[in-house]
Amino acid sequence: MDVFNIVFIVTKLIFIVINSYPVLYSFRRCPYAMRARLAIATAQISVELREIELSNKPNALLLASPKGTVPVLQLHNGDIIDESLNIMLWALQQNDHEHWLETGGIKQAEQLIQWNDGEFKYYLDRYKYSDRYPERSELEYRQQGELFLAELERRLNQQSFLGGHHFALADAAILPFVRQFSVVDTVWFKESPYPALQQWLNQFLSSHRFDKIMTKYPPWKPDDQLQLFGQAQDPPKSKADA
């Protein structure tokens, strides 16, 4: 192979690397995908966003991660990250300029996230779809979920965010789930004895941060044009950040 060919191939490879982005398979309303998008946006990383439909998962997603859940992040080197918390940690390890990992300590954040993803999520699903789980009443499911809300309220009475005085890992990981809980019965939630929690949630819902991750995209098809998300996505023009 002559020098010309080698230079040509190397240039082409550099071009491919520079012009490719990690691929994020996502579903707009999924709370796990929301937390991944929050971390990616905060870390100012550009990814190719592929919006999927849970009822019609693309083969490319199932090839990347046969368990078929979202979010899934496929890196340049082919590595796959198919757990939302690991995607958050990956993004923040690239760029944590908002100090999400330091605030309140990662261990404490992870403990709270575990409670969220385990017991709280279990009761959230049953509260949301109580007709599918007739063993107990909607009220009982809600009351079990409220044990977690009460703990969040206790923390938010002491500090503005779950880890301390600014928005960080635990807030981003947990807010999408509390949002789901709040919309099951909005009248009840508004009157519930969790004013600090309500304020924390409302502040998030009216933030630029939330707007940015909730942009609507049509479901991805293999020959679609590249849809970028993250740093390369234009920020909305108004609204203060949470």
Ligand SMILES: N[C@@H](CCC(=O)N[C@@H](CS)C(=O)NCC(=O)O)C(=O)O
């Ligand atoms: N432990 C996973 C859970 C992800 C998950 O369950 N995502 C849901 C959507 S919110 C999903 O993809 N479910 C598969 C399906 O409904 O077919 C994570 O943290 O990423």
